[in-house]
Amino acid sequence: MAQGQLPLAHRASDLIGSIIDSSTSLLARQTHDIVRFAMGAPSDDLMPVELLDRYSAHSVPGKYSYGSTEGEPDLVEQIIKLQTDHGIATTADRITVTTGGMQGLDLACKLFVDPGDLVIVEGPTYTNGNATALSYGAQLIEAPLDDNGLVVEALPDLVAQAGRTPKAIYTIPNFQNPSGVTLSQRRRELLLDLAGQWGSVIIDDDPYGLLRFENRPIPALSQLDPGNRLIFSVRTFSKILAPGLRIGWVDADPGLQSLLINAKQAMDTCTSVPAQRTVTDFLAGGHLQPHLERVRGLYRERKDAMRTALQHHFGDAVRVTDPDGGFFLWVTFAGKVVDTQALFETALAEGVAYIPGPAFSTADNFHDALRLCFATSTPERIDEGVARLKRAVDAIGAAR
Incomplete structure (x- = not known):
């Protein structure tokens, strides 16, 4: 039987994958230590795992x-x-x-x-x-x-x-x-x-x-x-x-x-x-309110740690947002042009992952920016990850 092109629907060409979701598989394939600023999710220590495990074990009819x-x-x-x-x-x-x-x-x-x-x-x-x-x-x-x-x-x-x-x-x-x-x-x-x-x-x-x-x-x-x-x-x-x-x-x-x-x-x-x-x-x-009260304080601590680390390692070379909640900082490189999409592979080799700015645009904008998630890492790991990011930026600059 002759094999031709598959009869795909017109909408199939408009289906685009998620760089964010794909990062989970990408990171799973890495064999070296990586500080994970890419995925927007709470770390295991900020999920109420024991309580969820307890309730998931409940036997309920139906x-x-x-x-x-x-x-x-x-x-x-x-x-x-x-x-x-x-x-x-x-x-x-x-x-x-x-x-x-x-x-x-x-x-x-x-x-x-x-x-x-x-x-x-x-x-x-x-x-x-x-x-x-x-x-x-x-x-x-x-x-x-x-x-x-x-x-x-x-x-x-x-x-x-x-x-x-x-x-x-x-x-x-x-x-x-x-x-x-x-x-x-x-x-x-x-x-x-x-x-x-x-x-x-x-x-x-x-x-x-x-x-x-x-x-x-x-x-x-x-x-x-x-x-x-x-x-x-x-x-x-x-x-x-x-x-x-x-x-x-x-x-x-x-x-x-x-x-x-x-x-x-x-x-x-x-x-x-x-x-x-x-x-x-x-x-x-x-359990929700006590859980929220606990994690809000930890998220504030992690946000502050990431902003402090970015200021320490990058100084005025970056502009950084200062959110009142949530998970993310948006980092824009000022002055010296850094293409965050081109930087990604070097950063991953250095041991830090993030999401490049163009992932958040259908018009291929924001090459000078990237998203960092502070929710997934302790303050110590955050500082280490930002230090690795700085080494990657310096390596790209030295290679020019």
């Missing part, structure tokens, strides 16, 4: 059966309580449990994005968020960031240049990935106004909001405009508990829930029931 597509009722109840405790009113008909936050993004794009639709994203932004929108045929426009988050004031000009309004606006409002910056309240209010004028869905992706370790919280979009049907909120336990659980949720207009159920049933029928039960029991046991 634990290994199929579950409700919208989520186990007890977990939905705990999510409602969690959000209410943090000032966000919601109801069961707004909540759909997802297989991680990524499924929430996929569901948003599946419901709202047609091929050719305009989607505004932050530049830089989460690689997988861009990849998801592109997989549904979106046309992306990168909007700039500054220390107060997405520069919402720039959106009308970008829309005018595009000649059409966006179907969706994707934002990470708190401790943004990769920059660490937070969207100011004034800009949140302006974003809500513009989205209302344009009829654009706001995909509100907030994995890090509960990890604030400095200053006062800024009201969520849904707090500023309760009941706004254009807000589609994506949340996850991956960053606050453990990423391997793959438990997240979306909070969206009740009229969408039947569509979300239909879309999710075509993906995975239901999110892992054993994992849902583990998270439910952890939350019901009252």
